[in-house]
Amino acid sequence: MARREDVFISLSAGLTGYSPVRLIGTGMCDQYLAELGKVLSDGMVDEFLSAYARPPADGGCSVLKVLRDARWGPVARRVMILWYCGTWTALPESWHAVHGASSADTDHVVSAEAYQAGLQWVAAGAHPAGARQQGFGAWALAPEGV
Amino acid sequence: MTADMTHDVVVVGAGVAGSLIARRLTTEGLRVLVLEAGPATPSTFEGYLQHVQTFYAASGKGAESAWPPAIGAPQPDARDLRSDNGYFVQRGPLKYGSTYTRAQGGSTLHWLGVSLRMLPEDFELRSRYGRGRDWPLRYQALEPWYRQAEREIGVAADVADQTHHGIEFADGYDYPMRRIPPSYSDIVLAAAVDGMSVRLGEDEIRLKVRSYPAARNSIPRDGYRPVGAVDIRPDGLGRDLYLGERCAGNTSCTPICPIQAKYNAGKSLARANPAYLTVLARAVASKLHVDPVSGEVRGVEYQRYEDTSSPRHTVHTAHGRIYVLAAHAVENAKLMLASGLGGASGMLGRNLMDHPSIYGWGLAKAPLGPYRGPLSTSGIDDMRGGAFRARHAAFRVDIGNDGWRPTTGAPDTTVVDAVQTRGLYGADLRRYLESTLARQVRFSLNAEQLPSAANRVTIDPRYLDAMGNPRPVISYDIDDYTLAGMAEATRVYREVFSRAGIEDHTDPEHSTWFPEVPYAGGTMRYHGMGHFAGTHGMGNDPESSVVDVDQRSWEHRNLFLVGAGSFPTMGTSNPTLTMAALALRTADRLIAEMGRSSHRQQPYRREQGRSRDLSSGGYTEDRPPEGLGDRL
Ligand SMILES: Cc1cc2nc3c(=O)[nH]c(=O)nc-3n(C[C@H](O)[C@H](O)[C@H](O)COP(=O)(O)OP(=O)(O)OC[C@H]3O[C@@H](n4cnc5c(N)ncnc54)[C@H](O)[C@@H]3O)c2cc1C
Ligand code: SF4
Numbered sequence: 001m002a003r004r005e006d007v008f009i010s011l012s013a014g015l016t017g018y019s020p021v022r023l024i025g026t027g028m029c030d031q032y033l034a035e036l037g038k039v040l041s042d043g044m045v046d047e048f049l050s051a052y053a054r055p056p057a058d059g060g061c062s063v064l065k066v067l068r069d070a071r072w073g074p075v076a077r078r079v080m081i082l083w084y085c086g087t088w089t090a091l092p093e094s095w096h097a098v099h100g101a102s103s104a105d106t107d108h109v110v111s112a113e114a115y116q117a118g119l120q121w122v123a124a125g126a127h128p129a130g131a132r133q134q135g136f137g138a139w140a141l142a143p144e145g146v
Numbered sequence: 147m148t149a150d151m152t153h154d155v156v157v158v159g160a161g162v163a164g165s166l167i168a169r170r171l172t173t174e175g176l177r178v179l180v181l182e183a184g185p186a187t188p189s190t191f192e193g194y195l196q197h198v199q200t201f202y203a204a205s206g207k208g209a210e211s212a213w214p215p216a217i218g219a220p221q222p223d224a225r226d227l228r229s230d231n232g233y234f235v236q237r238g239p240l241k242y243g244s245t246y247t248r249a250q251g252g253s254t255l256h257w258l259g260v261s262l263r264m265l266p267e268d269f270e271l272r273s274r275y276g277r278g279r280d281w282p283l284r285y286q287a288l289e290p291w292y293r294q295a296e297r298e299i300g301v302a303a304d305v306a307d308q309t310h311h312g313i314e315f316a317d318g319y320d321y322p323m324r325r326i327p328p329s330y331s332d333i334v335l336a337a338a339v340d341g342m343s344v345r346l347g348e349d350e351i352r353l354k355v356r357s358y359p360a361a362r363n364s365i366p367r368d369g370y371r372p373v374g375a376v377d378i379r380p381d382g383l384g385r386d387l388y389l390g391e392r393c394a395g396n397t398s399c400t401p402i403c404p405i406q407a408k409y410n411a412g413k414s415l416a417r418a419n420p421a422y423l424t425v426l427a428r429a430v431a432s433k434l435h436v437d438p439v440s441g442e443v444r445g446v447e448y449q450r451y452e453d454t455s456s457p458r459h460t461v462h463t464a465h466g467r468i469y470v471l472a473a474h475a476v477e478n479a480k481l482m483l484a485s486g487l488g489g490a491s492g493m494l495g496r497n498l499m500d501h502p503s504i505y506g507w508g509l510a511k512a513p514l515g516p517y518r519g520p521l522s523t524s525g526i527d528d529m530r531g532g533a534f535r536a537r538h539a540a541f542r543v544d545i546g547n548d549g550w551r552p553t554t555g556a557p558d559t560t561v562v563d564a565v566q567t568r569g570l571y572g573a574d575l576r577r578y579l580e581s582t583l584a585r586q587v588r589f590s591l592n593a594e595q596l597p598s599a600a601n602r603v604t605i606d607p608r609y610l611d612a613m614g615n616p617r618p619v620i621s622y623d624i625d626d627y628t629l630a631g632m633a634e635a636t637r638v639y640r641e642v643f644s645r646a647g648i649e650d651h652t653d654p655e656h657s658t659w660f661p662e663v664p665y666a667g668g669t670m671r672y673h674g675m676g677h678f679a680g681t682h683g684m685g686n687d688p689e690s691s692v693v694d695v696d697q698r699s700w701e702h703r704n705l706f707l708v709g710a711g712s713f714p715t716m717g718t719s720n721p722t723l724t725m726a727a728l729a730l731r732t733a734d735r736l737i738a739e740m741g742r743s744s745h746r747q748q749p750y751r752r753e754q755g756r757s758r759d760l761s762s763g764g765y766t767e768d769r770p771p772e773g774l775g776d777r778l
Binding site: 017085111115123125130 | 207328394395520548549551566573583
C-alpha cells in the first residue's frame with residue numbers, strides 16, 4: 001500500500017487544484033496529517049485515506065466519490081479549507097452524532113506556519129498578511145499574471 | 147499605601163500623546179514619570195516578534211489580536227460588540243463601535259497610520275457653516291506644530307498632493323519622506339474615477355483619487371533618517387537594526403507591523419532622554435488627589451500589578467509638579483469622574499464622537515491586486531469640505547488594499563463560501579478563487595460626527611473591572627446631520643463603483659456583523675473607526691469647555707488633559723496627527739513655563755553615551771529607578 005503521506009497529498013491535490021509538488025512544497029503535509037489525527041483519530045484518518053485510495057467500482061473519479069460520501073465528504077471539504085486557510089473548521093453536530101465526537105474538533109488556526117502556508121494567498125496573487133513581505137513599493141505593480 | 151518620589155511631570159498613559167510629551171520634556175531636562183496601565187511592550191525586537199507570532203496564531207485577526215490585555219487593564223474588543231458583554235457598558239440607543247488598546251504604546255500599536263491634517267474650515271465649523279463649534283485656535287496657529295508632528299511620527303507624503311481644501315503649508319516645506327507609492331488598485335481606480343463629478347445639493351464636486359499621508363517609512367527627504375524598529379537590549383543599549391526604515395509591504399499594519407516600519411508610540415519613548423525618563427508599566431492610575439482649596443492636583447494614585455492574568459495589585463501614589471492625563475479620550479474622562487472631578491461645567495465625558503463609517507464592497511472587472519501593501523494608500527477626499535456642510539456631514543472615502551477582509555473576513559470566508567456553499571473543488575475551486583480574490587475591492591466611507599452633549603462617557607459603581615476600577619458606561623447616538631452625510635456617502639460610492647465598472651457586492655446580511663441604525667425608512671450598518679474624540683473639549687469659555695487652548699484644565703491649573711478628547715469637533719481627518727500637534731504644543735508651553743520657574747533638574751541616573759539619537763538606553767523600567775525602590 002502507498003504511504004499515507006502520498007495518498008493524502010494525492011487526494012489533497014484533487015481537492016485543492018494545486019499540484020502535488022506545490023502542496024509538498026508548503027512543508028505542511030506532516031503537520032496536517034497529524035492535525036487530522038488529533039481531530040479524528042489516526043485510525044479514522046486511515047479509513048478516510050483508504051476510502052479515497054480504493055478505486056470507485058464504477059471507474060469514476062475518486063475525489064468526487066469521497067466528496068459525495070456522507071461520512072467523508074464533510075471531512076474532505078474541511079481538508080480543502082485547511083490547505084487554503086491553515087485553519088480547521090469544526091464538523092457539524094449531525095456528523096458527530098453518527099460518527100463519534102472529538103473534543104479536539106473545534107474551529108482553530110492550526111499553527112503560525114499553517115496560517116502563512118495558506119494557498120489562499122497564492123490564489124490571490126499576494127502573500128500572507130504579516131509575513132513574506134514583498135518589498136517596498138511591490139504593491140504598486142500589477143499582481144502576477146496581469 | 148505608600149508615597150513615592152517627586153517628579154517634574156507625571157504623565158498618565160504611554161500612548162502617542164503621552165510619549166510625545168515625555169520625549170520632548172525629557173529632552174529639555176525635565177524629569178518625567180510615565181505611568182502605563184498595560185503590560186510593557188518589549189523594547190527588544192525579539193520580544194516584539196512574540197506579538198507577531200500571537201497574531202499569526204490568532205483565530206480572529208482583528209485589531210486587538212496581537213495585543214492581549216491584562217486583567218488589570220481591560221480594553222474594548224470588536225468581537226464583544228454584538229454580544230454586548232465586553233469592557234464597555236453600552237447604554238445606547240446605538241452601539242459605539244470603536245476600540246482601543248491598553249498596552250504600552252497604546253492604540254498606535256495597531257493603528258493604520260493615515261495622517262491627514264485637518265482642514266482650515268474644520269477649525270471654524272460654527273462661523274462658516276453654523277454647525278458644531280469653533281476651535282479656540284485656527285489652522286494657521288497650529289500649522290508649525292503640524293510640521294513638527296509630521297517629523298516626530300515620521301509622515302510620508304508629498305505636499306504637492308495635499309494642497310487642496312485650503313490646506314496651506316509653510317514656504318519650502320515638504321514632508322520628511324516621499325509619499326508611499328500608491329497601490330496598483332489606486333492607480334487603476336484613479337484612471338477610471340479622476341475627473342468625474344458628483345452632486346451634493348447645490349455643489350458639484352469633482353473627484354480625484356489622492357495619496358494619503360501616512361506615518362509609515364518611505365524614501366527620506368533632505369537628510370531625514372527614518373526611524374525603524376526599536377531594539378534596546380537588557381544592557382540598556384540600543385542596536386541599530388536598519389530594519390523597518392522602509393515599509394516592506396507586510397499588509398498587516400493593523401494589528402501589527404512586523405518590522406515597525408509604521409510609527410508606534412514606543413519609538414518616541416525610545417528616543418526620549420533616558421536619564422530623565424522613568425516608565426512604569428502595569429501601573430493603572432486610579433485616582434487623582436486634589437487640594438480642596440486651590441483645586442491643584444497633589445498626587446496620582448496608581449495600582450501596580452505583577453501578573454497580567456491576576457487582579458492582585460499594590461497601591462502607590464506618584465507626585466509631580468505638573469500632571470498630564472494622556473490615557474485616551476475615554477480613560478481620561480473615566481479617571482476624572484472616578485476621582486470625583488466631574489467639574490462645575492458638567493461637560494466632562496460629554497460630546498464623545500467617532501467617525502461612523504459605512505463599507506461598500508465589490509468586484510472589479512479585472513484584477514486589482516488586493517492583499518498587498520499598506521492597508522490603505524489613497525482615498526477620495528473631495529467631500530471633506532464645502533457649502534453642503536451647512537446641511538449634512540462631510541465625509542471621506544478610504545480605498546482599501548485588503549480586499550474584503552474588513553467587511554466579510556475574506557480571504558478565508560471567500561474560500562469557505564466557495565467550498566461549502568458553491569460546492570467547488572479541484573481546478574474549478576482554484577480558478578474561482580484566483581479570479582475572485584484578485585478582484586475584491588472595498589471602500590470605507592467615514593462621516594464627520596458633531597459634538598452632542600448626550601453622547602457621553604460616565605461611570606456607575608455597579609460596573610467595575612477586576613481591580614475595582616469603573617468600566618466606561620457609554621451613551622451614544624448618531625444624529626440626522628451625520629446620518630444624512632452617511633446616506634450621501636452611500637450614494638456617492640455607488641456612483642464611483644458604477645463609473646469604475648465595479649460590481650456592487652455590499653451585503654450586510656452576509657458579512658461581518660456591524661451595528662445598525664434606522665434611517666429614512668431603511669437601515670444603515672456602520673462601524674467605528676477607532677477615532678474617539680471630544681470627552682474633554684477645549685474652548686475659550688470655562689462654562690462650555692473642560693480645557694483651555696493649551697489643554698490645561700480650567701479647574702485644576704497644574705493638570706493637563708491631552709489627546710483627541712480635547713477636540714471641540716473632529717472634521718474628517720483621522721485624529722492622531724492633530725492630537726500629536728496639540729501634544730507637542732502643550733509640551734512647548736510646559737517647557738516655557740517650567741523652565742522659567744526652576745533650574746534644570748538632576749537626572750534620575752547618569753546620562754549614557756548614546757550611539758545615535760534613537761538608540762538610547764533606559765527606555766522602560768519594569769522596576770523603579772535605582773535608589774528609589776525603597777520609597778515605592
Ligand atoms: C483599528 C484602528 C485604526 C486606526 N487608524 C488610525 C489612522 O490610520 N490614523 C489615525 O490618525 N488614527 C487612527 N486610529 C486612532 C488612533 O489609534 C488613536 O487616535 C490614538 O492612538 C490615540 O492616542 P492616545 O495617546 O490618545 O491614546 P492611546 O493610544 O489609547 O494611549 C493611551 C495609553 O494610556 C494607557 N492608559 C489607559 N488608561 C490608563 C490608566 N488608567 N493609567 C495609566 N495608563 C492608562 C493605555 O494603556 C495606553 O497606553 C486607529 C484606531 C484603531 C482602533
Ligand atoms: S505594509 Fe507592512 S511593512 Fe508596511 S507598514 Fe504596513 S505592516 Fe508595516
